[in-house]
Amino acid sequence: MKKEKTIRLFLNSILTCGLAVLILNCSTAKEALEISKSEKETFKQVKGDTIKISSDLTEYEIIIIEPGFYTWLNSIAKPEGYYSQNFLENRNYIMVLEWNQRVLQPSRFSPNLYELQIDYSSQIDYGYEVNYKLYNYFIYFQRKYNQRLGxxxxxI
Known part of the structure; x- marks a missing residue:
């Protein structure tokens, strides 16, 4: 009887802790999605920004034509050096996989948002700058269009 009561108390404690963690995680996620006034302003830009992402060390490049992205990258995004290259590569790989899946499903996901596949391999070192700008484009895109790529x- 005493052992059964101890187990029940232990299970109740675990359940209570799990519920508290769930509530905290929900509120943290909600706070992270809040868009500041200055960020909303960059999302409203209609003038086309063109960003060419390339590396002197590799032959790879990405061209992003997205109104407001250049302003957002220079005023709102974390500065270069904030993230490690390993972090950026891991996140980019996950988001590229999701992006490419959405490109292949135009009846389910807007072909206006997901136009072209991204050729990105975890086996290639694209350099810091390419990974930094690609990662930040994904963050910008998700926040602007209320999408989730992973x-x-x-x-931010």
Whole structure:
């Protein structure tokens, strides 16, 4: 009887802790999605920004034509050096996989948002700058269009 009561108390404690963690995680995710006034202003831009992402060390480049992205990258995004290259590569790989899946499903996901596949391999070192700008484009895109390209909350 005493052992059964101890087990029941232990299970109740685990359940209570799990519920508290769930509530905290929900509120943290909600806070991370809040868009500041200055960020909303960059999303409203209609003038086309063109960003060419390339590396002197590799032959790879990405061209992003997205109104407001250049302004957002220079005024709102975390500065270069904030993230490690390993972090950026891991996140980019996950988001590229999701992006490419959505390109292949135009009846389910807007072909206006997901136009072209991205050729990105975890076996290639694209350099820091390419990974930094690609990662930040994904964050910008998710926040602007209220999308989710993986299990992570798109936070700044």
């Amino acid at each position: 299990p992570f909350v798109p936070r």
